[in-house]
Amino acid sequence: MAVYTEVTDDDLSAFLARYDVGTLVAYKGIAEGVENTNYLVQTTQARFILTLYEARVAPEDLPFFLGLMEHVAKRGVSCPRPVHATDGSVLSKLAGRTAAFVTFLDGFSIKKPRADHCHKLGRALAEFHLAAADFPRTRANALGEAGWHPLFDKFRSRSDEIVPGLQQLIHDELNLLDATWPRTLPRGVIHADLFPDNVFFLGDRLSGLIDFYFACNDALAYDVAICLNAWCFEQDYAFNLTKGRALLEGYDSVRKLSPAERAAMPILTRGAAVRFLLTRSYDWLNRPANALVTPHNPFDYVRRLRFHQTVRSISAYGLDEAA
Amino acid sequence: MAVYTEVTDDDLSAFLARYDVGTLVAYKGIAEGVENTNYLVQTTQARFILTLYEARVAPEDLPFFLGLMEHVAKRGVSCPRPVHATDGSVLSKLAGRTAAFVTFLDGFSIKKPRADHCHKLGRALAEFHLAAADFPRTRANALGEAGWHPLFDKFRSRSDEIVPGLQQLIHDELNLLDATWPRTLPRGVIHADLFPDNVFFLGDRLSGLIDFYFACNDALAYDVAICLNAWCFEQDYAFNLTKGRALLEGYDSVRKLSPAERAAMPILTRGAAVRFLLTRSYDWLNRPANALVTPHNPFDYVRRLRFHQTVRSISAYGLDEAA
Numbered sequence: 001m002a003v004y005t006e007v008t009d010d011d012l013s014a015f016l017a018r019y020d021v022g023t024l025v026a027y028k029g030i031a032e033g034v035e036n037t038n039y040l041v042q043t044t045q046a047r048f049i050l051t052l053y054e055a056r057v058a059p060e061d062l063p064f065f066l067g068l069m070e071h072v073a074k075r076g077v078s079c080p081r082p083v084h085a086t087d088g089s090v091l092s093k094l095a096g097r098t099a100a101f102v103t104f105l106d107g108f109s110i111k112k113p114r115a116d117h118c119h120k121l122g123r124a125l126a127e128f129h130l131a132a133a134d135f136p137r138t139r140a141n142a143l144g145e146a147g148w149h150p151l152f153d154k155f156r157s158r159s160d161e162i163v164p165g166l167q168q169l170i171h172d173e174l175n176l177l178d179a180t181w182p183r184t185l186p187r188g189v190i191h192a193d194l195f196p197d198n199v200f201f202l203g204d205r206l207s208g209l210i211d212f213y214f215a216c217n218d219a220l221a222y223d224v225a226i227c228l229n230a231w232c233f234e235q236d237y238a239f240n241l242t243k244g245r246a247l248l249e250g251y252d253s254v255r256k257l258s259p260a261e262r263a264a265m266p267i268l269t270r271g272a273a274v275r276f277l278l279t280r281s282y283d284w285l286n287r288p289a290n291a292l293v294t295p296h297n298p299f300d301y302v303r304r305l306r307f308h309q310t311v312r313s314i315s316a317y318g319l320d321e322a323a
Numbered sequence: 324m325a326v327y328t329e330v331t332d333d334d335l336s337a338f339l340a341r342y343d344v345g346t347l348v349a350y351k352g353i354a355e356g357v358e359n360t361n362y363l364v365q366t367t368q369a370r371f372i373l374t375l376y377e378a379r380v381a382p383e384d385l386p387f388f389l390g391l392m393e394h395v396a397k398r399g400v401s402c403p404r405p406v407h408a409t410d411g412s413v414l415s416k417l418a419g420r421t422a423a424f425v426t427f428l429d430g431f432s433i434k435k436p437r438a439d440h441c442h443k444l445g446r447a448l449a450e451f452h453l454a455a456a457d458f459p460r461t462r463a464n465a466l467g468e469a470g471w472h473p474l475f476d477k478f479r480s481r482s483d484e485i486v487p488g489l490q491q492l493i494h495d496e497l498n499l500l501d502a503t504w505p506r507t508l509p510r511g512v513i514h515a516d517l518f519p520d521n522v523f524f525l526g527d528r529l530s531g532l533i534d535f536y537f538a539c540n541d542a543l544a545y546d547v548a549i550c551l552n553a554w555c556f557e558q559d560y561a562f563n564l565t566k567g568r569a570l571l572e573g574y575d576s577v578r579k580l581s582p583a584e585r586a587a588m589p590i591l592t593r594g595a596a597v598r599f600l601l602t603r604s605y606d607w608l609n610r611p612a613n614a615l616v617t618p619h620n621p622f623d624y625v626r627r628l629r630f631h632q633t634v635r636s637i638s639a640y641g642l643d644e645a646a
Contacts (some may be wrong), residue, residue: 008434025429025525028363029354040351040363042429106348107367111331202348 005037005052007095012050015094018085019101022043035213037097040104044080049080057213059098063210064139066090066100068132068189071218075131077124078208107200107207115246118231120147120206121199122250125191125227128209129220129255132189141192141216143275145181148174151278155285162281162298170277173305177271182219182264190223191215193229221261224251225268228305228317229276237303245318252319259323265314273308277301287291327646328360328375330418334374335364338417341408342424344368346366358536359512360420363427367601370427372403376421382421386460387421388535391455391512398454400447401531403428422586430523430530438569443529445573446521447545448514448550451532452543452578455512463538464515466598468504471497478608485604485621493600496628500594505542505587513546514538544584547574548591551640552599552627560626575642582646588637596631600624 003222005125006029007015013024022044030037030049037052047244058193066082073081092099110117141147152170159167191198193214201205224247232243253255257265280298287295313321329352330338336347345367350448353372355361360375368564376385389405393413396404403425405413415422433440464470475493482490514521516537523530547570555566603621635643 009431010434023526024431026427026523029349030363031352031354040353096409104349108332108347108349111333200349203346 003128004054005095005097007039010094012039015050015092015099015101016041016043017084018092018146020086021048021083021101036155038127039133041101048083049102050094051100051102052094054097061139061213062091062098062100067137067217069212069213069232070126071100071135072131076170077128078105078206080118080208080210092104105200105208105210107202107205109197110201112195113196113231113243114151114234115242116204117196117199117201117206118202118243119246119250121194121231122224122229122247122252123195123254124199124206124209126251126254128191129188129223135189138189139216141190141218143192143214143279144216144218145177145271148177148278150272151282155282158285159281161279162188162284163302164319166281166302169302169305170274170281172236173270177267177274180267181271182260182267185219185221185261185264186258187217187218189215189227190220191224192226194223194227211252212233216225219261219264220255221264221271222268223263224248225272225306226275227264227271228265228269229301232293232317233304233307237300237307239307241316241318248317248319250316254306256323257319259321262314262319262321265319266308266315267310269283269311269317270308271307273301273305324554327377328418328420330360330362330373330375334418335362338373338415338422338424339364339366341410341415342406343409344371344406344424345524362547371406372427373416373417374423374425377420378421384462384536385414385421385423385599387460388538390460391458391500392425392535394458395451396416399450400454401428401529401532402535403533420476428523428531428533430525432520432522433524434519436519436554438563438564438565439527440522440524440529441566442569442573443524444517444550444554445547445570445575446577447522447532447578448517448546449574451514452511452541452546458512462539464513464541465539466537466602467539468500468594471500471597471601474605476627477603478581481608482604485607489604489621489625492625493597493604496593496597500590500597503590504594505583505590508542508544508584508587509581510541512538513540513541513543513547513549515546517546517550525619542587542591542624543578544580544587545595547571547580547584547589548588548595549598551588551592552595552624555640556627556630560623560630561639562630564639564641571640571642573639579646580642582644585637585642585646588640588642589631589634592634592640593628593631596624596628600628 026042027039030038030040035056036054041048041050069079070082076106083101198211230239281295283295284298349365351361353361353363356377359377362373364371364373392402393405396402406424521534555563605621606618607621
């Protein structure tokens with residue numbers, strides 16, 4: 001939520017001279033993304049986003065992230081597109097950081113998505129999966145199923161500080177997921193963090209997807225399960241079946257979910273809930289005493305998980321079991 | 324440097340419907356100003372800045388600040404201009420805060436101003452003083468000479484934590500200023516915080532002034548003295564006479580400095596240095612332990628003050644004593 005690295009006018013002007021984008025008109029540090037420093041840059045030609053990568057992004061992953069954005073943008077996905085410097089590069093140095101310069105996406109995220117937003121989100125997710133199918137790079141999912149036990153081990157003994165019984169709940173759930181996690185579903189590049197914050201709308205149109213910094217290779221249907229968690233619960237943690245149906249039908253209308261993917265959905269949604277429960281619990285227990293930004297409350301995902309534990313079929317999310 | 328108050332898309336769209344500015348295209352929380360929450364708002368018509376006033380701005384002062392911006396903008400000063408809602412108002416409520424909506428100013432602040440920037444700053448300051456001359460509202464300078472003793476009393480005993488001898492230095496300086504402070508100079512509305520951060524340039528042109536939230540009634544030449552402190556010292560605290568001359572000649576070419584104002588300048592610059600030394604010392608001693616934003620180091624103004632203590636005439640700043 002904050003600008004971490006200050007960029008001076010002289011440094012930015014010198015940076016822009018390496019691109020064919022006109023000259024600097026205005027720039028503002030923006031509160032977008034918590035991991036990196038971002039500036040909105042207005043030139044005589046257009047608006048752009050300048051990103052300076054801070055410590056939490058691994059430099060070796062950047063060609064994957066930026067390559068992916070460029071790859072899917074070329075195939076019709078609306079997302080920020082990396083701008084090439086006149087020497088061809090998409091990564092350079094600025095203010096001591098690795099920097100990228102991408103096109104600005106009109107639109108804004110919707111705080112309270114309606115069913116029609118969920119339908120468009122489902123379509124856009126499937127279009128992204130298809131567009132990324134022939135992307136040649138790969139990146140393992142560090143927060144995938146294999147990473148959950150090690151992450152839990154980092155805070156296991158303090159779990160019940162968040163809510164009594166949480167240690168047992170996660171322990172039992174991880175054991176169940178170990179035994180039932182589907183490992184033969186169709187795989188590809190997933191966004192892995194497609195929360196409402198990362199999807200822009202403009203009027204009735206979905207104007208684009210942002211923030212590809214968790215993208216990785218995993219089961220495509222797991223990405224759908226993440227979105228069911230992120231888009232279809234109400235403030236009181238009730239699952240909104242209308243939104244679930246809209247999301248799943250939107251997705252299925254572009255990329256048909258196979259019988260195996262449908263059958264796996266109740267486990268995938270539990271896994272997705274656990275993944276966010278784990279990272280939010282860790283962040284919650286390790287927040288700085290005077291942090292300006294309060295971490296998300298992990299308890300939101302306990303409630304989601306409890307709902308998923310009652311689900312026996314994808315029909316509870318709004319789609320028929322048969323494809 | 325942070326967004327304090329979150330504004331949802333629904334709330335912002337409802338807010339914009341009260342103005343004749345088109346519909347929402349994009350909005351980003353920006354890191355501008357440390358006192359208030361600011362958003363850059365792009366509509367189908369233009370760019371704007373939305374400001375939500377946080378606790379440190381007194382609501383009763385807002386008609387002065389916004390009225391002043393509108394008043395001087397009408398008289399040719401380039402600065403953000405408050406946009407009136409269709410019901411005529413310039414202040415409203417949004418997300419539980421008092422909110423204002425102003426035009427966006429192209430340009431950006433210069434980290435290392437050159438003499439030509441100082442000349443343009445001097446001209447713009449004088450033009451602002453002339454444009455504000457018939458502004459009907461008034462606001463006392465809470466950080467003016469009468470406020471320095473009470474502010475010092477708040478941290479006097481801890482002064483030497485900043486640098487040994489600071490308590491004595493400020494004590495002696497305040498006594499001297501009490502005895503010599505000029506009280507009959509031409510008065511009017513001053514900006515009172517016209518640091519390089521608050522002046523935008525675009526190419527060779529000064530494109531505007533921002534951040535009028537310290538504006539108040541005081542001696543006009545005191546505003547010049549603040550700018551001499553803020554614009555004309557090098558990183559090693561050497562006073563740059565070329566920049567000082569450029570600033571003073573720029574100002575004087577638009578609004579002639581009287582013999583009394585010229586004679587008073589060496590005291591006014593000391594007072595200005597003390598004013599920033601006092602507020603920065605107070606902020607430094609009262610910073611939160613884990614503050615994300617490090618306060619300015621007060622010592623910068625000890626060095627400036629020591630220079631001013633050697634000055635006997637405005638000629639040391641670059642302008643003749645005789646008008």
